[in-house]
Amino acid sequence: MFAVHLMAFYFTKLKEDQIKKVDRFLYHMRLSDETLLDIMARFQAEMEKGLGKDTNPTASVKMLPTFVRAIPDGSEKGEFLSLDLGGSKFRVLKVQVSEEGKRNVQMESQFYPTPNEIIRGNGSELFEYVVDCLADFMKTKDLKHKKFPLGLTFSFPCRQTKLEEDMDVDILALVNDTVGTMMTCAYDDPYCEVGVIIGTGTNACYMEDMSNIDLVEGDEGRMCINTEWGAFGDDGALEDIRTDFDRELDLGSLNPGKQLFEKMISGLYLGELVRLILLKMARDGLLFGGKKSSALLTKGKIETRHVAAMEKYKEGLANTREILTDLGLEPSEADCIAAQHVCTIVSFRSANLCAAALAAILTRLRENKKLVRLRTTVGMDGTLYKIHPQYPKRLHKVVRKLVPNCDVRFLLSESGSTKGAAMVTAVASRVQAQRKQIDKVLALFQLKREHLVSVQNKMRTELEYGLKKKTHPLATVKMLPTYVCGMPDGTEKGKFLALDLGGTNFRVLLVKIRSGRRSVRMYNKIFAIPLEIMQGTGEELFDHIVQCIADFLDYMGLKGAQLPLGFTFSFPCRQTSIDKGTLIEWTKGFKATDCEGEDVVDMLREAIKRRNEFDLDIVAVVNDTVGTMMTCGHEDPNCEIGLIAGTGSNMCYMEEMRNIELVEENEGKMCINTEWGGFGDNGCIDDIRTQYDKEVDEGSLNPGKQRYEKMTSGMYLGEIVRQILIDLTKQGLLFRGQISERLRTRGIFETKFLSQIESDRLALLQVRGILQQLGLDSTCEDSIVVKEVCGAVSRRAAQLCGAGLAAIVEKRRENQGLEHLRITVGVDGTLYKLHPHFSRILQETVKELAPRCDVSFLLSEDGSGKGAALITAVAKRLQQPRKEN
Ligand code: ADP
Ligand code: MG
Numbered sequence: 001m002f003a004v005h006l007m008a009f010y011f012t013k014l015k016e017d018q019i020k021k022v023d024r025f026l027y028h029m030r031l032s033d034e035t036l037l038d039i040m041a042r043f044q045a046e047m048e049k050g051l052g053k054d055t056n057p058t059a060s061v062k063m064l065p066t067f068v069r070a071i072p073d074g075s076e077k078g079e080f081l082s083l084d085l086g087g088s089k090f091r092v093l094k095v096q097v098s099e100e101g102k103r104n105v106q107m108e109s110q111f112y113p114t115p116n117e118i119i120r121g122n123g124s125e126l127f128e129y130v131v132d133c134l135a136d137f138m139k140t141k142d143l144k145h146k147k148f149p150l151g152l153t154f155s156f157p158c159r160q161t162k163l164e165e166d167m168d169v170d171i172l173a174l175v176n177d178t179v180g181t182m183m184t185c186a187y188d189d190p191y192c193e194v195g196v197i198i199g200t201g202t203n204a205c206y207m208e209d210m211s212n213i214d215l216v217e218g219d220e221g222r223m224c225i226n227t228e229w230g231a232f233g234d235d236g237a238l239e240d241i242r243t244d245f246d247r248e249l250d251l252g253s254l255n256p257g258k259q260l261f262e263k264m265i266s267g268l269y270l271g272e273l274v275r276l277i278l279l280k281m282a283r284d285g286l287l288f289g290g291k292k293s294s295a296l297l298t299k300g301k302i303e304t305r306h307v308a309a310m311e312k313y314k315e316g317l318a319n320t321r322e323i324l325t326d327l328g329l330e331p332s333e334a335d336c337i338a339a340q341h342v343c344t345i346v347s348f349r350s351a352n353l354c355a356a357a358l359a360a361i362l363t364r365l366r367e368n369k370k371l372v373r374l375r376t377t378v379g380m381d382g383t384l385y386k387i388h389p390q391y392p393k394r395l396h397k398v399v400r401k402l403v404p405n406c407d408v409r410f411l412l413s414e415s416g417s418t419k420g421a422a423m424v425t426a427v428a429s430r431v432q433a434q435r436k437q438i439d440k441v442l443a444l445f446q447l448k449r450e451h452l453v454s455v456q457n458k459m460r461t462e463l464e465y466g467l468k469k470k471t472h473p474l475a476t477v478k479m480l481p482t483y484v485c486g487m488p489d490g491t492e493k494g495k496f497l498a499l500d501l502g503g504t505n506f507r508v509l510l511v512k513i514r515s516g517r518r519s520v521r522m523y524n525k526i527f528a529i530p531l532e533i534m535q536g537t538g539e540e541l542f543d544h545i546v547q548c549i550a551d552f553l554d555y556m557g558l559k560g561a562q563l564p565l566g567f568t569f570s571f572p573c574r575q576t577s578i579d580k581g582t583l584i585e586w587t588k589g590f591k592a593t594d595c596e597g598e599d600v601v602d603m604l605r606e607a608i609k610r611r612n613e614f615d616l617d618i619v620a621v622v623n624d625t626v627g628t629m630m631t632c633g634h635e636d637p638n639c640e641i642g643l644i645a646g647t648g649s650n651m652c653y654m655e656e657m658r659n660i661e662l663v664e665e666n667e668g669k670m671c672i673n674t675e676w677g678g679f680g681d682n683g684c685i686d687d688i689r690t691q692y693d694k695e696v697d698e699g700s701l702n703p704g705k706q707r708y709e710k711m712t713s714g715m716y717l718g719e720i721v722r723q724i725l726i727d728l729t730k731q732g733l734l735f736r737g738q739i740s741e742r743l744r745t746r747g748i749f750e751t752k753f754l755s756q757i758e759s760d761r762l763a764l765l766q767v768r769g770i771l772q773q774l775g776l777d778s779t780c781e782d783s784i785v786v787k788e789v790c791g792a793v794s795r796r797a798a799q800l801c802g803a804g805l806a807a808i809v810e811k812r813r814e815n816q817g818l819e820h821l822r823i824t825v826g827v828d829g830t831l832y833k834l835h836p837h838f839s840r841i842l843q844e845t846v847k848e849l850a851p852r853c854d855v856s857f858l859l860s861e862d863g864s865g866k867g868a869a870l871i872t873a874v875a876k877r878l879q880q881p882r883k884e885n
Contacts, residue, residue: 043360053214060234071186076426092137095422178205183423185379192377199382230262275302293328355398445792459807469661483578492873500864502570508552511869538595542607566868570624581621625652627867632826639824646829649713677709692723722749742775802845
């Protein structure tokens with residue numbers, strides 16, 4: 001009993017002593033957490049250097065773009081060929097990827113030898129050989145009748161310029177083995193965005209944001225970067241941690257000075273490092289009684305599989321004795337313990353170094369995504385990682401220690417690289433097919449010049465129809481006389497009340513105009529109009545309006561003041577004088593009953609009477625386009641057009657009286673409110689309307705009406721986008737084919753989101769954030785597609801608006817018999833003002849379609865309010881002499 005204890009004590013003591021001895025001897029190979037954090041930081045800097053355009057040429061870590069932009073989403077299907085050209089073998093593989101999300105992969109493969117002279121020969125010989133093998137494979141597997149997409153794994157560093165390079169096979173995806181590993185794992189786990197190989201060599205790849213990749217054009221989405229991290233330290237960055245053993249090993253290698261990081265890590269070198277250490281220890285008399293064997297002196301005699309065997313949990317010590325004995329040594333128990341510990345230190349250092357670099361990548365991913373915690377998966381492959389008994393555990397533990405804010409899952413890739421090449425090919429072919437479908441949808445929104453010219457011409461026709469007595473009743477563009485005949489001349493002055501009704505809000509304003517300096521002061525209050533009032537009864541609506549006016553007068557201390565009032569009422573009204581306007585029909589979001597066919601000024605007067613608290617002198621009823629034109633005309637006498645691109649779309653302009661058949665007078669000019677939103681209601685632009693426009697129309701309050709407006713204005717653009725997104729999702733091209741409840745909800749996609757999403761300053765991640773807020777869980781690729789959809793819809797809107805405007809300026813030019821026309825357009829509306837591209841595209845379109853007109857655009861500062869006051873002032877001015885007469 002005592003003897004047993006004594007033995008155990010003796011053994012424990014022996015072990016401790018040996019371990020201490022080796023620990024001391026290899027002190028330099030044992031890396032502290034601090035050192036690992038330091039290496040991690042250095043690798044982060046290396047990645048940055050490799051990605052930068054100017055720094056890449058001198059960077060040792062090359063960060064090669066792979067042109068692999070998407071990971072599998074499970075919808076891949078079909079048959080693919082793949083070739084794996086690795087260090088020692090060459091494999092041809094046929095992979096069948098199943099359909100219906102079963103994530104099932106079947107493979108048939110065949111190995112071919114890779115003759116050294118071919119590997120070392122020139123590129124074209126290699127490719128000829130590859131093609132021969134491929135032909136043989138296709139013949140033996142009876143695949144000659146088909147054309148397959150093909151992927152090629154190539155585990156040597158190589159610069160790719162394009163994923164698909166033609167080689168007489170359909171598609172050729174050239175894939176690095178790390179990428180293959182990542183892709184294979186990503187097929188099973190969509191969180192996988194890193195691939196790491198720890199085998200003969202070591203390397204890693206990960207998905208990087210395109211905006212960070214200087215070497216490739218484009219900023220959208222992500223691309224897989226093959227880091228080629230094995231070369232880390234080739235510029236001397238790791239000299240402080242390299243040991244004499246590393247230097248000795250490097251000098252004896254095929255590529256001295258190269259792949260220095262790899263030489264401390266990978267399977268090709270670990271055994272040799274152990275050999276060099278054991279040899280030195282023997283020389284120093286620390287092992288084998290100072291004796292060496294010729295095998296121990298021979299390069300390559302200890303391989304990494306030996307290291308793995310020596311470190312085995314139970315048989316390790318016995319294995320060590322056997323291995324050392326096979327090397328012609330006569331190891332004591334103490335020697336075996338020491339040798340085993342050497343192996344542990346060497347392989348542990350390897351895991352530590354890998355962990356530090358991997359931690360740097362994970363941190364980069366987390367920072368790219370601006371996340372506090374990152375959940376991600378790393379696809380792993382490589383023989384060292386797979387066969388070494390302790391390696392994976394150690395690696396995982398250190399990574400988790402170095403990046404505590406990442407939840408990392410490690411996933412072993414099955415038959416990694418080759419299957420991965422097929423996956424890359426499958427994804428490329430899926431992406432290509434999807435791209436075609438998406439392009440088909442977007443193409444519906446891409447108007448050619450001839451389309452725009454035709455819109456311009458048709459608009460011109462409708463403008464003329466509206467002006468003529470005979471055709472006016474049937475015209476879709478109503479061309480309503482406004483009885484606004486004079487532009488401000490700068491002599492206007494006084495205090496006015498203005499009302500602005502036409503969008504989502506109602507405003508009451510007090511406007512003070514001072515003559516001479518053309519200065520205007522305004523005070524206003526905004527009141528919400530609840531939906532139930534917008535769509536309730538007319539009496540309720542006007543009572544609400546009067547209530548708001550009362551509030552405002554109270555608020556301004558103006559109770560009892562008898563101010564002239566201008567009423568901006570931005571719906572189509574038939575006017576017979578400046579203070580009479582019969583609502584023809586509601587547009588935009590309004591639907592109050594008993595108003596259509598009624599005079600809005602009368603309705604307002606009656607509501608004031610019902611309230612019986614104050615009286616107002618209603619001088620003018622004004623359309624917002626007219627107010628806008630007037631406001632801008634106050635600054636720029638050349639302004640003879642008013643344009644609104646807000647909730648709705650409309651335009652007004654100054655027309656010669658003689659052309660306005662509905663008004664008797666023939667002298668001077670009058671402003672015409674075109675109400676062009678109704679353009680197309682006779683079907684004349686149905687050739688360019690899409691199914692999505694029709695869906696938006698059918699879901700609106702006024703189906704069949706305002707077709708042009710529904711393609712161009714703020715109230716509808718978001719809805720068009722939503723309809724397209726639903727369709728693309730149905731086709732499986734977005735949101736993993738899942739139509740969420742949110743996406744089904746009318747109105748969730750507001751036009752302001754188009755502005756945000758299309759902003760050039762916005763990174764894709766932010767687009768994703770916006771979509772997330774909308775309850776749309778998007779991938780990176782989804783965000784790109786959504787952005788494209790928004791762009792297509794808003795671009796078309798701006799172009800159509802531009803074509804309409806081109807029609808009017810050309811008309812003005814011809815009517816005045818001018819070779820060249822200079823004219824200013826006063827513009828208002830949030831779509832025009834806040835969308836990042838709308839105004840530019842609109843202006844470009846006008847320029848292109850009306851080259852003989854020099855059109856300036858002047859933004860109106862609160863046209864509806866100021867304009868109403870100015871019109872009221874002008875009307876007052878024109879009234880005065882008549883009264884005096
Ligand atoms: P209205 O035309 O109703 O008098 P606006 O000119 O302010 O008022 O337009 C409001 C409309 O503008 C909203 O209904 C919405 O469709 C759109 N809109 C709001 N914010 C934005 C934005 N950031 N970018 C583009 N359109 C917007
Ligand atoms: Mg407005």
